[in-house]
Amino acid sequence: MTKKKAFKQEYLTKYMYLISLVLVMVVFSIFAPGFLSLYSLQNIMFEAAPLLILAGGLSFIIYTGGIDLGAGAMVSCTCVLTGIYIAKMGNIIVLLMILAGVVMGTLNGVITAKLKLPSFIVTLCTQNFWNYVALILCPNGSIIIPMNMRSIVKWTTVKIGVIPSTFLLAILVIFLLYVFQQYTFYGKSIFAVGANANATRLAGVNIDAAQISAFTISGVCSALAGALYAYKLKSAVPTIGTSLTLTAIASVALGGTSMAGGRGSVLRTSIGVLTITAVTSGLDMMGADPLWKNIIIGVILIGAVCLNSDSQGRDLIIK
């Protein structure tokens, strides 16, 4: 009998991330009429696109058992760089931002792996550089992309069929990340490092390279997300990333990816991102008090993460 119960619990835990998304959709379609309308759904997709890329990249650091507290700062930095220089350089700026992402992420990775420091501390410190760049370039707050240059950013508001183009871009990135996660040597090593770094090292895997690659991937994704925010907001916003770090980490957790490392998937993270975006958007549509909104999101998050994280470790002492 207890076995049956345990089985059900296991099943529930396994698919909780999907159940939470459906639940959120159902609840809001009841309380906010029009929540399931095409316009509303398109809006959710549009809002979710950069966050999908950001959280998708961040997932890899969490697979290694680490965390990146500077992801939001990287977003701010690249958002500002994109917003300011896009007028001069055009869309090629995105490639430059990806390059910047490689540099920022790899720097974090090298410090963490080679000096054997906790990623928590490293990213908490390095984020100050990225924030510095963002604020020094935009000392007086946001800078708007000039009206006559708007044609450059126009492609982001285009819809292909009914799907916003940026959402399609995000899906493409998630697909690439999935392939990286499942079908590359680095992807597999990243999970192994998170599951048991010592055993992985003794199995002759270059764990430093695996750890650094996770940070590089995350850096690239953060930079891409930052560029996308500049396109989306049509401005350079130096504080855009401040709240994004935690939203991204929350999305990963909401997807059921283990914070201890070794387990998870970018597909799960994507569902987490969609859930969080749907909640935010639904509360907006209901006209919830913005001060209350964050509290409600916090409560929902604790509940969802609690249901998602399985009670692993109980059987650790006894084999």
Added chain:
Amino acid sequence: MGELLFEAKGIGKDYGATTVLHDIDMKISSGEIIGLIGENGAGKSTLMKIISGVEKQSFGTMTLRGKPYSANTILEANHHGIGMVFQEQSLVGNLTVAQNIYLNREKKYSTAGFVSWRKMNVDAKKAIARLGLDLDTSKKVRDLDFATRQMIEIAKVLDVVEETASGKAIILLDEPTTVLSNEEIDKLFENMRNVAARGNAIIFISHRLDEVLKITDRIYVFKDGAETAEMPTKGADINILYEKMVGRSTTGEFYVEHKQTVPTDEVVMSVKDLSVFGSFNHISFDLHKGEVLGLCGVEGSGKESICAVLVGDEAPTSGEIVINGKNQNFANPYQARKKGILGVPKERRSEGMIGILSLEDNILISHLDGLTKRGLLNGKKTRAIADEWIKKAGIKCTSAEERINQLSGGNAQKVIFARALESGCRILILNHPTRGVDVGSKEEIYSLVRDMTAAGNSIILLGDTLDECIGLSSRCIVLRDGLITGSFECQVGNKPSQKNIVEKMM
């Protein structure tokens, strides 16, 4: 024997549709030491868990000192005078010895919420003295070696159960000797006899049949969840036990010696004047193609450290490791693997198994870079390779997707071996390859070792027992205090005796 302490009748255990334990009867009398043997997965641990209150039986009844007995938690069992020493260590590293022994029982020593560590240390000293141990009990457990931790764990359980049922306690020991040296084992056995002489009973689980024959009064043999034999130790010998355990009689060639290969003259690795300050000095030897080179020595003789250097886990202070005519310097195990050296580590759970990953990932982890084509892995191909190893190594599992930490010790070890073989490395360092592995799996692992050398690989072996080291090796090097004191050829039919080697070890 003394009065009947404990009786189990018709104990069984189901997990859903699978029965893991079936109709077990057991009687334990005061002052007895009982041996419990069986292959991994035979149900020994399940029975121990039921008796010690970790799990509930599905069928059957238990009687303790004439009264019906059942326990829902370990604590409850302790109150009845039944205590278990777990195979996996359960001490808290950052607490002191005394704090560990009296964990959850601090109340005795506290007044108004303040604990008198002094009093606790005095009592703890007495508790470990019962096992002939003398050390500073205010030391942190993490600073002690594994063997001492094991003794403290036993002292702790002994203290708990003797407190409530002195002279009538039952102590369950699940493979307590795996981490102990021969000398320590002798000491443990002496203490076990003392404990039993006070009227307590002990159930002793071990994979080492010679130990069971040495220490116990009576032996229960389990196979596939059922009791296949119950006999007094006096009339038993290794062959009988083996047959009852495995269900077939031993081949008489436990170490698969008929498949032992004669190494060629080709030197694959040459160690010259290698030293690690404080561990070993001026070690030189050649490893030949197809050779199993055994390193013998007591703990602290430097053999472990030599292994660590060869797999790239430790840097040598001086000396050379020459492969293909070039001096190699390994900064980490990755570089060692790239030069064709890979180890099977000693601590399976913490150093070998990547617990929450699948069998497939665990088997392939050392060879993923070699399987990558244009940056990508082929999912079908990797699965096929994993399936092939599962078949070849005889790994019992539901599928290649199963997590490795759901396997029994012997099966998990076969996965680690499959990893080493799949890696393509030509030199394998096996550090206690059969530690905590049952007899049946042992023979399969020995067979794998023979296959490795037959395929032209070379092996450096740190045997789990001296007997194993001699039986498997084609040559043995004996170490004492970091120096080579002897070298023995071990051709089939001309193996040196344990005595010859021990003389050089001490």
